[in-house]
Amino acid sequence: MQAFLKGTPSLGPKPQKSKPTAGPSGEKRQKPVPWVEKYRPKCVDDVAFQEEVVAVLKRSLEGADLPNLLFYGPPGTGKTSTILAAARELYGPELFRQRVLELNASDERGIQVIREKVKNFAQLTVAGTRTDGKMCPPFKIIILDEADSMTGAAQAALRRTMEKESKTTRFCLICNYVSRIIEPLTSRCSKFRFKPLSDKIQEERLLEICEKENLKCTQEGIAALVQVSEGDLRKAITFLQSAARLTAGKEITESIVTEIAGVVPCKMIDSLLQTCYNSTFEKMESSVKDLIDQGFAATQILNQLHDSVFEDERLNDKQKSAIAEKMAEVDKCLADGADEFLQMIALCSVIMQQSSQNN
Secondary structure (H helix, E strand, O other): OHHHHHOOOOOOOOOOOOOOOOOOOOOOOOOOOOHHHHOOOOOHHHOOOOHHHHHHHHHHHHHOOOOOEEEEOOOOOOHHHHHHHHHHHHHHHHHHHHHEEEEOOOOOOOHHHHHHHHHHHHHOOOOOEOOOOOEOOOOEEEEEOOHHHOOHHHHHHHHHHHHHOOOOEEEEEEEOOHHHOOHHHHOOOEEEEOOOOOHHHHHHHHHHHHHHOOOOEOHHHHHHHHHHHOOOHHHHHHHHHHHHHHHOOOOEOHHHHHHHHOOOOHHHHHHHHHHHHHOOHHHHHHHHHHHHHOOOOHHHHHHHHHHHHHHOOOOOHHHHHHHHHHHHHHHHHHHOOOOHHHHHHHHHHHHHHHHHOOO
16 A cells, blocks of 8 residues: 555656757747837837927937926827837846836826835936946936826825935826826926827838738728827727738728728718718618617717718708717717617717708
8 A cells, every 4th residue: 555655666767748849940939029019119219200209308318318207198109119219228128127117007006106116216326337338327217107097195205206316216207198197296397298190100100011011001001090090000000910910911901991990981971971861760760770780889980970070061060069069968978888879869869950950
């Protein structure tokens, strides 16, 4: 029995696990990286369209001095990419991890974290040379991404640390809404507004990516990507990658981009408006039900209806203002979780009512 518990002697050598070998060329396979990360700017010069910010940062990098920064603007315009590129240029790839602390809204950033983690990191002193012998600034950078989601107490705790540790640390606050940052913090920072990227700049970047990835994309497809992204380059690149996976080497067309982005085809929006203008309530209800049943989001239908209604010359300003007021109510109700079908019916009823005044 004891012999059984101890285990029987092995009959032969254990089979060794086969180690994963590299490819036939002897090179390791590269891990797939999302294109948003793959084509993120590596230096300040690569940042698109934000001339004022780039000019100030380049002057600061030349003098190796940097003020506290506050970047604000719409998502996907390059705020995080810009400060990360500047930090890489300042410190080089080796010191970058030691000298930069990046905290996002997904991390815990209450008052306790500001008092402990941020304060302790800010108090550390650093040398003014890099490992490769080049000079670098004798301070660290703390990046607080999505700073507008920080509590008021955490922002208040940060202002004293920002002032006290100015010799050893620079702060960069990044947010979408500058009005949510308390006044004492904004007064301690140099503020830079990031503008939504122009259509031309987006087209150039997307065509550059298409060339590097050997993609075929029609001019209409590129224009559709720019239109659905609404100045958000990150969203445009993500849609382009999704379209490339869907087509598997074939040409990317406008219809594929529309399908990927979940945009309602213009013909369907025009058809719904025509039904509201010229048909009965029953037909309008059927058209709305058909749109919702096809899986289109009510918020997307609402946004596209908004654009179409205000471009329509058959309605006067008074009628458009009444429809806009209803659109605002519907948008609020949808945000609160109301039924999409009922809200769309309510909106289309108002459009039908206002258009009937022309007859």
